[in-house]
Amino acid sequence: MPAKTYVKSKINGEDTEFLVEPRQSLLEALRDVLQLTGSKEGCNDGNCGACTVMLDGRIVTSCLVLAVESNDSEITTIEGIAGPEGLHPIQQAFLENAALQCGICTPGFIVASKALLDREPNPTEDRIRFWLANNLCRCTGYDKIVRAVLDASQKMQVATK
């Protein structure tokens, strides 16, 4: 069995230390080592987006990042989106717009949508569809997801005015 490697990174604002085998992905480390099971595995080859997390300000599919690569980095997962004050406006918009059915793709969509709205507070429908092209949803046909992101964008802009 391969020896484990020490990794220290900041996950959802907390300094976190853990041991992983070199072959383990960041997704495996999050789910199996740290019990942060909100990031989902749908394909394990970067094509479904269910494991999307923020790594040092970039969105990545965590199944394609080795856990050892995340040493000294800052990671935000779905567990870090809501705060003690409650849901993030994107999460609230997903609920109010019925933008989820089975919910397995939802964490990835919410992390990816937050990354978009953090950069571009007022995206068009086309821009949202392009940005979310790496997140697969098989239940909704995307309609209500796109509407939820548009809705969240509007509400977040009103809130910051």
Next chain:
Amino acid sequence: MTSTYEPNVVLSEKQFDVIGTRPIRHDGADKVTGRAKYGADFQTSDLLYGKMLRSPHAHAKIKSIDTSAAERLDGVRAVVTSKDFPAATEDKIIKLGEGAANVRYLKEAVMARDKVLHRGHPVAGVAAINPHIAEEATKLIKVEYELLKPVLTAPEALEEDAPILHDDLRTGGFGGKSGDKPTNLENHVQYIKGDVEKGFAEADLVIERDFNTSTVHQGYIEPHNFTAHWNTDGRIHIWCSTQGPFEIRDGTAEILDLSESEVQTTPMEIGGGFGGKFSPYGAPIMAMLSKKTGHPVKIVWTRTEEFESTGPTPGSYVKVKMGATKEGKITAAKAYLAYEAGAYPGGMVDPGAQCVFAPYDIENAHVDGLDVCVNKPKTAAYRAPGATNAEFASETVVDELAEKLGFDPIEFRLMNAAKKGTRRVDGPIFPRIGLVEVLEAMKNHPHSNTPLDGPNKGRGVAVGFWFNAGESSSATISVNSDGTVGLTEGSPDIGGTRTSLSMQAAEVLGIPVEDVHPTVVGTDEIGYTMGTGGSRVTFATGWAAHEAAQDVKQQMIKRAATIWEVNSDSVEMDKGVLKSKEDPSLKMTFKKLAGELTDTGGPIMGRGTVNPKGVGGAFAGNIVDVEVDPETGKVDILRFTCVQDAGKAIHPSYVEGQMQGGSVQGIGWGLNEEFSMTADGRMTNSTLLDYRMPIAMDLPMIDTVIVETANPGHPFGVRGVGEVSIIPPPAALANAINQAIGVRMDRLPMNPTAIMEACWSK
């Protein structure tokens, strides 16, 4: 109907307080924060991890299996092969979910015995201390195969000298088995109405076309997962993401020669199913690995395992011939459907044969349906199983009839539409249905009345019919002292049904839906509940919740009568208030009485168990505008409208969601999705990059119109909405492509290659 456009067509006169509103779903907070526990998230102490060894060949005899090197690998705890499982029995047909299953084939499909019948067929299972070691161990298992020639499509498998999958298979159908020669034809159904040759003689125009459709996959984002623990007391506990906890229990018990109550299934949250998550697959294998090791064992399928070893839904060959008079009456229709069953009998052709002409009132018809074994995974249901293939063909021919006879395609369908009293080709007489209302809504929709200008653009329409299902469901309701209630039910929530059931209970009790706390439980905790399929949960389990709420209501009325010392007949409960019909001073809210239950006779629980027969069939229709790139053959969807009869939309947002999701699955089936197979039976596109399902960028908004022609067979008029929306898109797209570039497409998917080939051969 007026010609003014209403966003939704509500024909029900009844007013409701909760039903028809759009509350936030009860499991919503858990699902947007990542807290909801799906099967792959399940953890328990002492857990081992499983991995499967699967056949690399589509058709081969297993000569020998040597597991010794795998067993010696450090970290490996057990290896199982077919010899660890109870021997295959003779044919034994059991009811499993919506259909029947032959236990003998269930056993062989779960773990290959003498032969492998598709690439991906399980050959051995390994349990180890982590999934990586388990995977390494599978590579150390030596299997010696004798290769056989595979056969991959239904027409090829029906040829005289085709390779045979099962030497002892004889054709079923017509009430028994027939023939004395080995065959791949496992079932032949036939429906005849009137005199089809006479009908064709009466027609002024007869059109006959052949169609081929590719094998496609349900494509849920969450792979199958199973954790099983065979306890020292002899009982097996399974945790998994499934549409049918009771089907997993019953199927696993049959495969392991156990009684159903020796197996307990706890359903975790489920990440999509669409009909594909009913089969036990890995559950009995994990159970056997658990028995050998004494530990619980968990497995999560890879995406390639999903494509090569689960689902898919059948590829097919369909021939349709229809005739009509110049006045626009369809006089005769004939169909021949040959569907892939996959490696084992039990295919989907029968529902396809029953649906193929169901939208129309046709006097003379003849339908043959053939289910054929081929060297692909055993097919599974996929949203209106069997109907999409069949109605793609018939709706294309109907469209061509309308075009050539000079009728508007919606008008032509209206002229021939089935309605209450129409006898279907397969026998049943339609009760109240809403096809005419769906077609009228399509006709009146702004989409139909907006000009579509420019070259290579076209508009198409199509409709679809699906039965929906009833079957058994159970629910209980307990009253809390603060006036809220707990609703316990057995239908895994795949798209908001906790809420659509809670809304029906809340409506009966006259309390806010937020005061109903729903929980989905397992097979030890609730009465038998057939799985989440057949568009049945809001219909049947909703009815069970309605019954349980009625039971609570009656008990609350009795309790109030006891407290007031009056006859319970004189007490009523309306909008959450109990009151005497005779004495206006006797009045108490549901909430107040709930707080007094303990001291006035004890707690109150209601129960509801149903097996409803009044299933309401559903129709959906599409209007779609496309633009075809004449140089590449790529089809862009410019506008898409889905109209569907829901009977009654309990939670309109989630009804729209079913319509939109089914439409987009139909679009994927129509334009892009296929199992790309090599001649030796290997799928070349078994990843989500290469099996290209629709992404957000491919699509416009999916406009919806909910039509409500109440189903008289349900307390609130529900028909069920989960499936029918997948049926019309491929035909609507084909008809739009014809309008755009003047070619009639006869195969799915209609990808750029297919479109260009059709253009070149025009």
